[in-house]
Amino acid sequence: MDILKVLSRGTKKSAKTSLSGGSAVGKLPSSGTKTNPQLYHDKVRGHKRKRDVEEAENKMPEALPEVDFFAPKDAAESKPAKAEPNKGMRAAASPVPEAAKLLSADECRQLLRSHRLKVTLLSKREEQHKVKKSKKKKAVVEVKKDKKPQLSPQPLESFGQLRSTYNLSRRVAENLLYQGYRMPTEVQMGSMPLLIRPDLALKGEEGLERGVDLLAVAPTGSGKTISFLVPAINNIMRRRAQEKLHGIHELEAIVIVPTRELAHQIVNVGNQLVKGTGIKVVGMRKGMALAAESQEIGEESSDEEEEKAGDSDDDGEEEEEKDGKPKVVSRVDILITTPLLLLNFLTSRSSATPKVLPTVRDLILDEADVLLDPLFREQTLGIWTACNSSDLRLSFWSATMGSNIETLVTERLTSRAESLGIPQRPLVRLVVGLKDTAVPNIVHRLIYTASEQGKLLALRQLLRPTSSIDSGPPLRPPFLVFTQTIDRATALQEELKYDIPLEAGGSSRIAALHSGLPDAARAAIMRKFRAGEIWVLITTDVLARGVDFAGVNGVLNYDVPGSSAAYVHRAGRTGRAGREGGIAVTFYTKEDIPFVKTVANVIAESEKQAGKTGEEAGVQQWLLDALPNVGKDDRKKLKERGVESRRSGSKAKITSKSGYERRKEHNRRGAIEGSKKRKMEAEDGDGNGNGNGDGEWGGLDD
Numbered sequence: 001m002d003i004l005k006v007l008s009r010g011t012k013k014s015a016k017t018s019l020s021g022g023s024a025v026g027k028l029p030s031s032g033t034k035t036n037p038q039l040y041h042d043k044v045r046g047h048k049r050k051r052d053v054e055e056a057e058n059k060m061p062e063a064l065p066e067v068d069f070f071a072p073k074d075a076a077e078s079k080p081a082k083a084e085p086n087k088g089m090r091a092a093a094s095p096v097p098e099a100a101k102l103l104s105a106d107e108c109r110q111l112l113r114s115h116r117l118k119v120t121l122l123s124k125r126e127e128q129h130k131v132k133k134s135k136k137k138k139a140v141v142e143v144k145k146d147k148k149p150q151l152s153p154q155p156l157e158s159f160g161q162l163r164s165t166y167n168l169s170r171r172v173a174e175n176l177l178y179q180g181y182r183m184p185t186e187v188q189m190g191s192m193p194l195l196i197r198p199d200l201a202l203k204g205e206e207g208l209e210r211g212v213d214l215l216a217v218a219p220t221g222s223g224k225t226i227s228f229l230v231p232a233i234n235n236i237m238r239r240r241a242q243e244k245l246h247g248i249h250e251l252e253a254i255v256i257v258p259t260r261e262l263a264h265q266i267v268n269v270g271n272q273l274v275k276g277t278g279i280k281v282v283g284m285r286k287g288m289a290l291a292a293e294s295q296e297i298g299e300e301s302s303d304e305e306e307e308k309a310g311d312s313d314d315d316g317e318e319e320e321e322k323d324g325k326p327k328v329v330s331r332v333d334i335l336i337t338t339p340l341l342l343l344n345f346l347t348s349r350s351s352a353t354p355k356v357l358p359t360v361r362d363l364i365l366d367e368a369d370v371l372l373d374p375l376f377r378e379q380t381l382g383i384w385t386a387c388n389s390s391d392l393r394l395s396f397w398s399a400t401m402g403s404n405i406e407t408l409v410t411e412r413l414t415s416r417a418e419s420l421g422i423p424q425r426p427l428v429r430l431v432v433g434l435k436d437t438a439v440p441n442i443v444h445r446l447i448y449t450a451s452e453q454g455k456l457l458a459l460r461q462l463l464r465p466t467s468s469i470d471s472g473p474p475l476r477p478p479f480l481v482f483t484q485t486i487d488r489a490t491a492l493q494e495e496l497k498y499d500i501p502l503e504a505g506g507s508s509r510i511a512a513l514h515s516g517l518p519d520a521a522r523a524a525i526m527r528k529f530r531a532g533e534i535w536v537l538i539t540t541d542v543l544a545r546g547v548d549f550a551g552v553n554g555v556l557n558y559d560v561p562g563s564s565a566a567y568v569h570r571a572g573r574t575g576r577a578g579r580e581g582g583i584a585v586t587f588y589t590k591e592d593i594p595f596v597k598t599v600a601n602v603i604a605e606s607e608k609q610a611g612k613t614g615e616e617a618g619v620q621q622w623l624l625d626a627l628p629n630v631g632k633d634d635r636k637k638l639k640e641r642g643v644e645s646r647r648s649g650s651k652a653k654i655t656s657k658s659g660y661e662r663r664k665e666h667n668r669r670g671a672i673e674g675s676k677k678r679k680m681e682a683e684d685g686d687g688n689g690n691g692n693g694d695g696e697w698g699g700l701d702d
């Protein structure tokens with residue numbers, strides 16, 4: 001069914017011409033056109049880069065799997081033609097090894113610079129001096145007066161190098177290639193060598209070649225997930241091969257994420273990458289227990305149960321434990337969890353002291369800035385403390401990272417080393433592009449709608465454009481709509497559910513997902529949205545971070561986000577992996593004017609980065625000049641609570657009914673309830689009605 005045609009029913013122009021002029025449709029993220037996932041592939045680098053790309057493409061096996069962006073992962077798996085085109089496919093997909101070759105210091109520097117990759121050593125001054133000295137011994141370090149030293153580690157030029165130069169497990173390399181990736185994204189270029197073979201990536205850097213802790217800041221949708229999963233998997237395999245530990249399972253890596261949806265997604269990606277390696281990637285669930293120190297090991301779960309836990313390839317519709325007893329999962333190598341779930345297990349009452357996880361060597365914080373924000377901080381730090389191995393390697397990942405988070409991480413690493421009496425591992429920061437800006441390949445629109453009613457009208461117009469593209473930016477389904485609160489998400493869904501024509505699926509095409517829903521309902525909605533059954537998904541910030549819907553064409557901030565970081569993450573749900581044509585629209589009303597400059601600034605900065613000026617820009621200079629600055633206190637309040645008037649009261653309501661209609665409806669409801677009550681009281685023989693009754697429903701306060 002043609003979504004565009006149905007949604008534009010009743011318009012004079014054809015869907016093709018009236019919506020976006022035909023050719024633009026081909027460029028939408030949902031069209032699945034192959035794109036270059038590298039965001040910064042400027043032509044200045046010219047011939048060399050171009051040749052690299054051609055080489056990478058020539059090396060690809062012919063029978064690559066097709067990517068169907070909306071196929072649910074399990075459905076895609078079950079289609080033999082797509083999942084395993086022929087038996088020899090995996091063998092054919094083996095990456096072609098390239099001769100091991102390291103770039104010179106100058107080449108490294110040039111390549112990193114051309115991809116806007118900046119690598120900085122963030123360790124203590126004494127350590128910097130050490131590095132400074134090592135410069136004489138041909139180290140690749142630039143130390144400028146008071147500035148932190150820049151490093152130029154070996155960048156990953158192609159996935160083939162992972163095998164040849166960095167000795168990645170053949171199986172993992174094949175699994176990676178089988179995903180259909182052709183070339184590494186910038187964050188993969190910068191981080192994978194550092195995490196897989198620091199001795200090679202940082203050859204010549206005294207004190208760094210034994211490994212570093214990493215703080216990586218890279219745009220949304222730039223492939224951070226495999227950047228941390230592949231090294232984590234490979235490190236487990238390498239250590240076990242070296243120590244001749246075959247067929248064992250031990251919890252060696254933990255990935256902490258802020259939401260269940262993101263956890264399920266990472267489990268799915270992990271399961272693709274560990275196929276055939278014997279490694280188990282498991283998502284933490286309520287009531288699940290792990291083999292941890294100071295814990296009495298209970299009855300082991302059956303293999304069947306473990307298979308289920310490890311191989312679930314969905315959005316998390318697993319069954320909860322039925323008997324209420326915790327299930328001991330002894331066969332876990334990599335655990336993906338939200339902070340509270342794991343902390344609850346570590347501090348559960350079954351043991352007097354909190355449990356520790358001494359076997360964990362890799363602790364990964366995905367969306368680290370939110371995990372270390374006051375909201376999650378105690379929980380995250382609790383897990384960090386429980387991982388007490390002296391070999392622990394930490395990595396922190398996000399598209400946004402405030403300097404307060406950097407300071408917190410640095411201090412924590414120092415105090416951890418001191419309390420365990422171990423040398424502090426150097427901390428390296430990797431930044432792709434300009435920190436804290438939105439992904440450069442999307443379009444931004446900031447639209448003034450004056451009032452709440454105006455927002456509804458504007459959204460209806462976007463859903464069913466009736467004239468030309470001048471009437472609004474081309475926001476095409478499937479798209480996400482973000483509201484400030486759960487109540488508003490639910491109300492907006494109620495309001496819009498009849499806006500999609502019945503023959504197009506009607507109300508089933510629109511859904512609301514928020515943390516107030518049970519797990520199973522959340523998972524079902526995720527699955528349907530991925531499958532293309534839901535076209536408009538209304539949500540809160542619960543889906544703002546990390547969640548990867550490859551073919552989402554746009555994002556609508558129905559309510560302004562509470563911070564610039566929230567804007568970057570919400571907008572980043574479109575334009576994933578370098579896809580062009582994504583759009584982020586933000587509505588604002590009179591009430592938002594005191595706060596909207598935060599968003600306007602981040603849009604302006606992102607567009608400057610992307611080289612968009614003048615007419616192309618979503619925020620004009622005059623608007624930036626006209627909007628009032630947002631004070632520090634207001635910024636804080638906005639981040640914590642959003643726009644106050646939208647939390648409760650009449651302004652918080654989303655409805656197209658007038659105040660008069662709503663009062664009438666409310667009174668009618670009240671009258672029915674009152675009459676029922678009176679009837680019941682009469683039946684009970686209490687004719688006085690206890691003084692309640694009609695007085696309870698005095699109408700709405702507007």
Ligand SMILES: Nc1ncnc2c1ncn2[C@@H]1O[C@H](COP(=O)(O)OP(=O)(O)OP(=O)(O)O)[C@@H](O)[C@H]1O
Pocket residue numbers: 037180181182183184185188218219220221222223224225226398399545546547548550572576577
């Ligand atoms: N080298 C690559 N080439 C093409 N696509 C890639 C590559 N690496 C990852 N991807 C795809 O890019 C998409 C985004 O990846 P991922 O979810 O890891 O992004 P992210 O950087 O973690 O984003 P966010 O900051 O929103 O969490 C995924 O669909 C993934 O399959």
